[in-house]
Amino acid sequence: MSPVFQVEHLRKSFGGLAVTQDVSIAMEPGDRVALIGPNGAGKTTFVNLVVGHLAPDSGKVMLAGSDVTALDPIRRVRQGLVRSFQVTRLFSDMTPQEHVALAILQRTGRSGRVLGHFQAMPEVMEEMRALFETLGLSAVATRKVSEIAYGQQRLLEIAIALALKPKVLLLDEPAAGVPQSDTPRIEAALAGLPSDLAVLMIEHDMDLVFRFAKRVIVLAAGAVIFDGSPQDVTKDARVREVYLGNYANDRSAA
Numbered sequence: 001m002s003p004v005f006q007v008e009h010l011r012k013s014f015g016g017l018a019v020t021q022d023v024s025i026a027m028e029p030g031d032r033v034a035l036i037g038p039n040g041a042g043k044t045t046f047v048n049l050v051v052g053h054l055a056p057d058s059g060k061v062m063l064a065g066s067d068v069t070a071l072d073p074i075r076r077v078r079q080g081l082v083r084s085f086q087v088t089r090l091f092s093d094m095t096p097q098e099h100v101a102l103a104i105l106q107r108t109g110r111s112g113r114v115l116g117h118f119q120a121m122p123e124v125m126e127e128m129r130a131l132f133e134t135l136g137l138s139a140v141a142t143r144k145v146s147e148i149a150y151g152q153q154r155l156l157e158i159a160i161a162l163a164l165k166p167k168v169l170l171l172d173e174p175a176a177g178v179p180q181s182d183t184p185r186i187e188a189a190l191a192g193l194p195s196d197l198a199v200l201m202i203e204h205d206m207d208l209v210f211r212f213a214k215r216v217i218v219l220a221a222g223a224v225i226f227d228g229s230p231q232d233v234t235k236d237a238r239v240r241e242v243y244l245g246n247y248a249n250d251r252s253a254a
């Protein structure tokens with residue numbers, strides 16, 4: 001299978017600080033990859049370079065064989081490179097339905113000005129119904145965002161991203177801040193993501209990483225120091241040294 005997403009020799013410095021150092025990654029459709037690393041490793045910068053919020057000093061971002069490095073974030077989204085929407089960007093007075101309808105209208109090239117009429121658009125309503133059902137949001141679809149639980153707001157982030165029909169989805173700590181009682185719902189949503197979608201999840205919670213990822217990439221001081229299986233990452237001496245020491249020991253003791 002050919003890669004749907006490739007980052008080639010990406011570099012970025014802030015002043016004298018090299019925050020992304022010659023990073024190359026390739027992903028195929030259906031990949032489930034976790035990007036981990038200590039605080040300050042450069043994960044956020046990497047995501048910002050990938051989605052187009054930052055321009056690299058050199059290197060390329062490729063999506064389905066096309067070079068998207070020069071495209072702005074909105075054009076990258078249109079081509080299928082989507083970062084999950086952040087809770088902080090949800091509108092508290094709007095409903096999950098309105099958020100997702102807006103994403104569907106955007107994807108299908110219709111203006112947000114027709115948002116008031118989406119309930120009269122059967123294909124939009126049917127797509128939303130299926131999405132909310134898969135994500136367990138049907139019961140709150142018409143409530144205001146301010147009235148729904150934080151875990152449901154995080155599921156709504158995923159719903160909006162999926163409504164954009166991505167080829168590659170970047171998830172930024174999808175369960176962070178969610179009470180433990182609600183994390184199974186997030187994990188169920190992650191397990192139910194479309195099987196042909198390539199997913200790159202940035203995550204600190206190693207239990208979640210090990211349940212979700214088939215492959216783990218470790219970033220340290222801006223460079224990839226490991227790219228391989230979850231089984232091997234805990235055995236890697238450098239990874240243990242810079243990041244996973246205690247966790248790896250606990251796992252082998254368990």
Ligand SMILES: Nc1ncnc2c1ncn2[C@@H]1O[C@H](COP(=O)(O)OP(=O)(O)OP(=O)(O)O)[C@@H](O)[C@H]1O
Nearest residue numbers: 014015017019037038039040041042043044045046
């Ligand atoms: N705009 C900027 N200007 C200068 N330095 C920056 C800028 N953005 C990030 N940095 C520096 O780059 C390094 C990597 O930061 P980044 O936020 O990408 O790491 P991270 O792995 O996401 O960390 P965390 O897990 O703590 O969020 C840090 O030393 C940070 O101070």
